[in-house]
Amino acid sequence: MDWILFVLVFYFGSCLASFLILVGMRVPRGESIVFPPSHCEACGHRLNATELFPILSFLWQKGRCRQCGISLPSLYFVLELSGGLSFCFIIVSFATDxxxxxxxxxxxxxxxxxxxxxxxxxxxxxxxxxxxxxxxxxxxxxxxxxxxxxxxxxxxxxxxxxxxxxxxxxxxxxxxxxxxxxxxxxxxxxxxxxxxxxxxxxxxxxxxxxxxxxxxxxxxxxxxxxxxxxxxxxxxxxxxxxx
Ligand SMILES: [Zn+2]
Structure with a gap:
């Protein structure tokens, strides 16, 4: 697979994973998965477009909220990264199955x-x-x-x-x-x-x-x-x- 395509598939997988993490965090608390939009759990700071990019925004902000500086759970980073990689793995390895x-x-x-x-x-x-x-x-x-x-x-x-x-x-x-x-x-x-x-x-x-x-x-x-x-x-x- 061409590496650009590989990166796109990986990133698409991590974006999907990012949404699924949000679902997994909100459903047990009885919260809507749509409202309120993504925000910092500590200070309520609403994430802007650049802060919503999976993996990259976490690295860019050194794993901290831009507003209050609290450490973001590493769960996001680990699940977005492994979600993207395993998404790629399924598509590359089992395309014919x-x-x-x-x-x-x-x-x-x-x-x-x-x-x-x-x-x-x-x-x-x-x-x-x-x-x-x-x-x-x-x-x-x-x-x-x-x-x-x-x-x-x-x-x-x-x-x-x-x-x-x-x-x-x-x-x-x-x-x-x-x-x-x-x-x-x-x-x-x-x-x-x-x-x-x-x-x-x-x-x-x-x-x-x-x-x-x-x-x-x-x-x-x-x-x-x-x-x-x-x-x-x-x-x-x-x-x-x-x-
Ligand atoms: Zn915050």
């Missing part, structure tokens, strides 16, 4: 919203989860109609298994995580989902040990982002290995 691209775009889009929501509010909102579930059902009905009922039973199996774990150890797993695993079960099948849960637990533990101080490790870590990352990598890897 519409089913895998569509599955990855579903995980990508809903994943960014759910990650922003889980990191800022410790919630995976039901409204977003319903949208994800319906989209996954439509995708499976369209792409794997012959396996539709087996996908449904995979999702139900994973959901019941994790729900039992949740009842036994409510402090270890959130209700939203249980629903997310159920949706992933429909999308990926039960074997791949169990692998994703294993991957997410390992990476969550590694992240906690590496980046959190001992005192902070007793507070819950949002598990949704690790499940999303694990399922994105599993779908991509599965498609490469099975071809």
């Amino acid at each position: 519409p089913d895998t691209s569509l599955a990855l775009f579903l995980i990508w889009g809903f994943g960014i919203v759910l990650t922003a929501s889980d990191v800022t509010s410790f919630l995976l909102p039901n409204s977003i989860m319903r949208g994800f579930f319906l989209s996954v059902l439509l995708f499976q009905f369209h792409s794997n109609r012959s396996l539709f009922f087996s996908s449904l039973s995979s999702g139900a199996g994973v959901f019941v298994l994790l729900y039992i774990l949740y009842l036994l150890h409510p402090e270890g797993l959130g209700g939203g995580d249980v629903k997310l695993c159920g949706v992933l079960g429909v999308l990926l099948g039960y074997q791949a989902t169990l692998f994703v849960i294993f991957l997410a637990s390992l990476s969550g533990l590694a992240f906690s040990l590496r980046h959190r101080r001992t005192a902070a490790r007793t507070t819950p870590l949002p598990f949704g982002p690790f499940l999303i990352l694990g399922s994105f990598l599993t779908v991509a890897l599965e498609s490469v290995l099975l071809k």
